[in-house]
Amino acid sequence: MGVKSFDFTTAEAAAIDSVSFDDPSYTLGSRQFQPEDTIIGLPHSIIGGDHFTMMAGPCSVESEEHVKRMAKVAKEGGATILRGGAFKPRTSPYSFQGLGEDGLRFLREAADENDMDMITEVMDDTHVQMVADYTDIFQIGARNMQNFSLLKEVGKTDVAVGLKRGMSATIDDLLNAAEYIASEGNQNIFLIERGIRTFDNKYTRNTFDLGAIPVLRKLTHYPIIADPSHAVGEWDLVTPMANAAVAAGAQGEIVEIHDDPEHALSDGPQALKPKTYLEMCREVYAIRKVMDSFKEVSHVNS
Amino acid sequence: MGVKSFDFTTAEAAAIDSVSFDDPSYTLGSRQFQPEDTIIGLPHSIIGGDHFTMMAGPCSVESEEHVKRMAKVAKEGGATILRGGAFKPRTSPYSFQGLGEDGLRFLREAADENDMDMITEVMDDTHVQMVADYTDIFQIGARNMQNFSLLKEVGKTDVAVGLKRGMSATIDDLLNAAEYIASEGNQNIFLIERGIRTFDNKYTRNTFDLGAIPVLRKLTHYPIIADPSHAVGEWDLVTPMANAAVAAGAQGEIVEIHDDPEHALSDGPQALKPKTYLEMCREVYAIRKVMDSFKEVSHVNS
C-alpha cells in the first residue's frame, strides 16, 4: 500500500503526452504505443481485429434449465460467447441479486454443452478468484467502471476482461479505467459501449453513443464491442441499434435474449425473444459482410 | 394575436392522449392520427416512405463559383438536393454571417444547373417569403427549433420544411415543434437528427442520438433524415456515422462537403472532401441496399 511510481521510456511518455494534453494518460492502451489491434483468443472465439464476435444470453442466470435453453438459442444465432449474470448489480438492494456461485456453474455447463465461451460480471474483488474458476471473460459493469480495486484485481489475472463504459464516463475516463487493468499486467481487454445518461430517457433508457465507436477504434487497439440492449432498454429498438453499431465499426455485439421476457427476473423489456434475435443476427451479419467489402478507413481527407 | 383555440375530433383527442399522457400533444404528426408515411415530392427528389434521399453541399455558400463546383460533386455522389447556408446562425455576432440574398441566388442557380432541389436555412420570420422565392425546402436550424414565430410562418407556406432537432430538445419537444408548423396547414415536414449536447464533447462536437431514429419512425409519419456532419463535427467520423444512420433506419442524409476545408468560412473540420464524400456515398448506398432486403420491422417480439 502506498505511493506507486512508474518509470516510462521516452516513447511511452511521448505517447501519454500525444493522446491528451491534460490528465488522461492511458499509455498501454494507446494506438501510439501499440499500433496493431489487440486480438483476444479464447477456446471458441476470437475477439478483435477483423473478427466479428456475437455474445448473447439472458440478463440473469435464472435456472439451470433456462440458461441451457437460452444457450442453444444464442448458439443458433451464431454467438460463440454466452452471457449471463450470476451476481447482479441492482440499483435497489431489494431487487433480485442473482443466483451467486450456483449461477456460475449453470452458465459454465450451458456454455460447455454448446462449445461456447462464457462471460459473466464480477462485482467484488474478493470474488475474482472464485469467478475465474468458472468464466472465460470477466465483465466489469458500468457502475464499477471506476471501482479501482476491482480493476486492479482482474488486472492481476490473465482472464480476458470486457469493460463497460460507465453511465457518465467520458471516453478518456474509459481508457484510463482500462489502464488500471493493463498496468497490472493483463492486456486481454475489450471495451463495451452501452449508452450514456443524457436529458432524454423517455423512449430509450440511455443514449447509445455510437460516435464513441470510431473514436475508440482510432485511439486504442483494444476491441470495441456494442451493447445495444442496455443502451436502449426496449426490445424493438435493439435490432436497429445492433445494425447501426456494426455499421459504425463495432467488432462485436452483446445482446440479451429471453424466451419469456414478461417473467424475466431482470431487464425483461429489452430482451429479444428467439425469433427476433435470430432475425437480428441475420441483419447484423449481412451489414457486417457489406462492411468488409469497403476500403480501409482512410486517415486522409481527399 | 391572442388566445388560440382548437376543436378536436374524438379521434384526434384520442391520438393526443395515446401518444403521451402528460403535456406533449402532437396530433397531426402522430402515427395514431396518420399511420401511413408522409411522402414529400419535389421536382427532382422524393423524401419519405421507402425512398432514400441524399442531400449535400457546403456549409455556407461562399461564392457563385464555389457553390457551383460543389453542386457538381454533390450530384456525382447521388445527392438530389443541394444544401448551403446564405444566412448563418453563428454563436458569435463577429463570425461570418453568410452572403444573404446573393447566396440564395447562387445556390438556386447551382441547383438548377444540376437538376437538383435546394435546401437552405431561414432564420427570421420576416425573411420567409423572400427565401421561399428561391428555395424548395426551408431548413429550420437547431437553435431555432422552438422559435415559434418562425415555425408558424413557414407553416403558412406550402414549401417543404426540414426541421432540425435542438441541441437539448427531447423527442417530444421536436414533435411538438413540428406540430407548430403542421397546425398552420403545412405538413410537408421532415425531421433531422443532428446530435445532442451531453457531458462528453472532447472527440465529438455533439452526441449523435441514433436511437432517436427508430423511435421517431415509430411515433411519427414524417420522414427522418440524419445529419452526421453536425453530429460529430470531425470529417473522419462522418462516414462511420452516415453508415450507422442508414443502418438505424434513416430515410436520408444531409452532409457537408468542401474542396478546401482548411479555408472554409464555417465548419471546415467536418466537411468531406470530394473523394471522401464519394466513398461515403458508395458505402451508405451499399448498406441501404442490404437494409432493403430485410423483412418489415415487426412489432411483435417472438
Next chain:
Amino acid sequence: MGVKSFDFTTAEAAAIDSVSFDDPSYTLGSRQFQPEDTIIGLPHSIIGGDHFTMMAGPCSVESEEHVKRMAKVAKEGGATILRGGAFKPRTSPYSFQGLGEDGLRFLREAADENDMDMITEVMDDTHVQMVADYTDIFQIGARNMQNFSLLKEVGKTDVAVGLKRGMSATIDDLLNAAEYIASEGNQNIFLIERGIRTFDNKYTRNTFDLGAIPVLRKLTHYPIIADPSHAVGEWDLVTPMANAAVAAGAQGEIVEIHDDPEHALSDGPQALKPKTYLEMCREVYAIRKVMDSFKEVSHVNS
C-alpha cells in the same frame, strides 16, 4: 444583408483573446473591456452593481383584474418590477398562447397603478416595436436565446433586455448571445440563470446552475438575476433556491406568484401563493443583508 465586418481596437481584440482562446468572443460584455458593473436605471428600479432587485408576477397575464391583484402582492413583497407573459412560448401549439396585446395593456396598467416597472417576453422580431410601446424591459426567453434576428432587433432599441440562458446553453453561448444585442448598440442588458437540462428531472424541472452566478459575475459586467421558479418548477423548492441564489451573489430574483395556482393557465405548480411569496422575500432580504456585511470578494487565495 450579407457579410458583416468589425473593426476592433487593439484593446478590444486583446479582450476577445483573453476571455477565451477558442470561438467565443463577447467583447462588449467582457469585464476586460469594461471592469465596472453595468447599472440599469428604470423609473422605479435600479438593476446591477450593489443593488438588489426583486421582480415578481404571474407566469401569464390571465385577466386585467387578476394581474392587478397580483401586482399589489408583488409590490407588498418589495418587488419593483412586475412580470407577466402576454405572448407565451409553449412547447405545444395547443397550449394557452397568451392574451397578446391586451395582456400587455393590462400588465402596463397594473405596473403603473403600483409605481412599478414592467418586464414581459417578446418572442417575435416583428413584435418588438409594439411590445416596446408598453414595456420597460424585454424578456428574451430560454428557447429564443439564440434567435439571432430577435436579439438584433431588441439590440436596435434602447429598452432594457433580460436575457434568459437557454436550456442547454453554455456560459459562453449566453455571453455570445448577449453580444448580439450589444453589438447593435443596446447595452442595457441583464442575464438570467434559470436552470439547465440534465439527466435528473424527476424532482426538479431543471438543474439550477448556481455556480454560473459567480462565474458570470467574474466574466461580465452585466447584472446577473436568478429565476428559481423555472429552475425547479415546484413551489416548495422556490424559497430554498431563492435563498441560495442571493447567497451565491445574484443581484436580483424573478419569481412567479399566483393566488390560485391550481387554476393558473400556465406553470401553476411553481407559483408561490401570496403568503409563501412574502415569507420568501423576508428570507431573501435577510440573507442579502448579511451578504452586504461580508468583505469584498478577493481575487487572491491567501
Next chain:
Amino acid sequence: MGVKSFDFTTAEAAAIDSVSFDDPSYTLGSRQFQPEDTIIGLPHSIIGGDHFTMMAGPCSVESEEHVKRMAKVAKEGGATILRGGAFKPRTSPYSFQGLGEDGLRFLREAADENDMDMITEVMDDTHVQMVADYTDIFQIGARNMQNFSLLKEVGKTDVAVGLKRGMSATIDDLLNAAEYIASEGNQNIFLIERGIRTFDNKYTRNTFDLGAIPVLRKLTHYPIIADPSHAVGEWDLVTPMANAAVAAGAQGEIVEIHDDPEHALSDGPQALKPKTYLEMCREVYAIRKVMDSFKEVSHVNS
C-alpha cells in the same frame, strides 16, 4: 451468496410505494418510514437535525507534518471533523494514489491532537476493517456510489458513513445506494451532494445541484452535507457555493484546504488557503445564523 429475500411490513411496503411508483424503493431511508431526522453523534461532533457541521482538511494526506498543520487551520475555522484521503480514487493509475495506511495514522493523530473527528475515504471492501481501526467516518466516493460490495461491507459496521452522490446518479440512485448500507444494519449515514456531470464544464468542474438539497431533505431523514470544493473545482467559487449551500438548507459542509495549493499532490486548484477558508467559515456561519431565524419550512402553499 445467492438470492436475498425481504419481508416487509405493510407500513414498509406502503412507504416504498409512496416514495416512488417505479423501481426505487429506499424504505429505511424514507421520511415516510422515519419522519424524524437522523442524528449522528460522534466524540466531537453532531451531524443532522438542527446541527450544522463543518468538515475540512487537505484533499490527500501528504505528510504527517502537513496534515497536522492543516488540522489546526481546519479547527480554527470551526471544523470539528478533519478530512483527508489516504487512498485516492484517481482517474489515471499513474496519478498519486495516496499514502495508504501511513496516511490513516497521520490523519488520526492530527485529529486527536485537535480534539476532532476524522473522515476518510475507503475504496476497497477488503480495507473496511483496517480503515475502521482509524476513522470515525467512512467516506464513500462518487465513483464508488454503486460499488455494492463496498456499500454492504460498510453497512455491516457501526461506523458512520458519508456517501457521496455519483457524477451521474439521480436522486433516487443515491437513496437506493444508501439503502444498501442501511439494509445491512448501519443507519449512521449522511449524504453528500458534490456536483453532477453536465454539458458545461468549462468554468466549473461539475454542476453543483443545489436543488437536490431541499429535495433530499424532504425525501429522507439522513443529514445532507454539501461539498462545494469538488462541485466547482476552482477555489474562488468555493465560498459563493458554500454560502449557497447553507442557504439551500445543507446541514454541513466539507471543504478542501491547503497552504500551498500550487504544490498539492491532488486537486490543488480547488483548495482554499487558510485565510480564504477562515473568511468562508465566517460567511457560512453568518448565513446559517440568519437561516435559524426563519420559520419552519411550511409544506402548505398559502
